[in-house]
Amino acid sequence: MTPQSRVFELRSRLARRLGLLSASGLVLLAATLLAMLVVVFHAMAQSWAAVLRGDPTHAGAWSLLGVSMALCAVRLAGVVLHTSPGPGGIRLPRQAAESFYQVIDDVAQRFGVAPVRNVWISSDMNALVLQRPAWGWIGPIRTHLLIGLPLAHSVSPAQLDAVLAHEFAHLARQRSGMGAQGAHLRAWWARVLDEAFENFPWAADWLERQANPFYRDMLRLARVEEFEADACAAQVVGASLLGETLVEIGLKARFLEQDYWPRVMAHSTQFPSPSIRPYREMGLGVAAGFLRRESVVEDLSHYDAGGGSLPLHPTLHERLRALGAPLRAAASDETSAAVAYFAPLLSTLSWAFDRAWWEETREDWQQCYLDAQDDD
Incomplete structure (x- = not known):
């Protein structure tokens, strides 16, 4: 072995x-x-x-x-009876993105799992497969695929195939049959423990002693699952493409977090409401931010993404080392997966996410504007 x-x-x-x-x-x-x-x-x-x-x-x-x-x-x-959260985002019907659904069907067939019928576009820099019972706590397991619009703007169609391969590897190796029910029970018990801490603070010390071994093993399981999904996906799309995709996602996530969104929020000192729509401009922003890819590549050796701030996932370096893939970015930007698969929908999707973003940030934005005016 x-x-x-x-x-x-x-x-x-x-x-x-x-x-x-x-x-x-x-x-x-x-x-x-x-x-x-x-x-x-x-x-x-x-x-x-x-x-x-x-x-x-x-x-x-x-x-x-x-x-x-x-x-x-x-x-x-x-x-x-605290139910698992449902999928968030905008439901993507098959007739609105037939080519993307065909890609999903092809990947599912390669992994020998049932096609996913419930696809959602989210506002996160992420992709994941969410499974939950049909009736909240019990019932047949329904599978949902969530694709973040920022992620789709950040990767090429081939790289999105690698992302899908990783997610479907989770389904094939860890979330099919009784594995799906087991994952549901583990997630349910984790929610119970979290709710117990909230509702019974007087027993927090005792609960912590009882729950720590479970949380520790859940962390170990989550990390091993990521390595296993990477290994299975690499057998389908190749370790080189998967490694390149992980690097690309890490770089684009860092750009959005450290450059794009701070520049958007910087407008709050000058305008009482946003003068730009960040999700509408995101595709152009990501492309413009990587016109000089050589400077980005030089910085790769100092960058560690994919889990540094999220301990449930291994770091980028750990995943690349397990794959035997080099720490190397793609040579150039290609047409994004967002343009390739969702071009007719981008204006509608971005408008919906921009409105939700403004509602979420309205109070902080206006407070920042008022503080800036007081300083003047």
């Missing part, structure tokens, strides 16, 4: 163990809720019997117990 296969076998063991742990915790809480409800009904029945006997003292005591237990049950039910 190769070192790589041993690591991926570790992923399977971790996934099974954490899935069983999550299922056990959820069953225990469900049993606790059921026991609470039994106590509530028993207390109410005893209270009513005491009323009929003309014993107000016992009636009040049983009523107090029933009401207190009911309140505790409601609080615990709120923790347990």
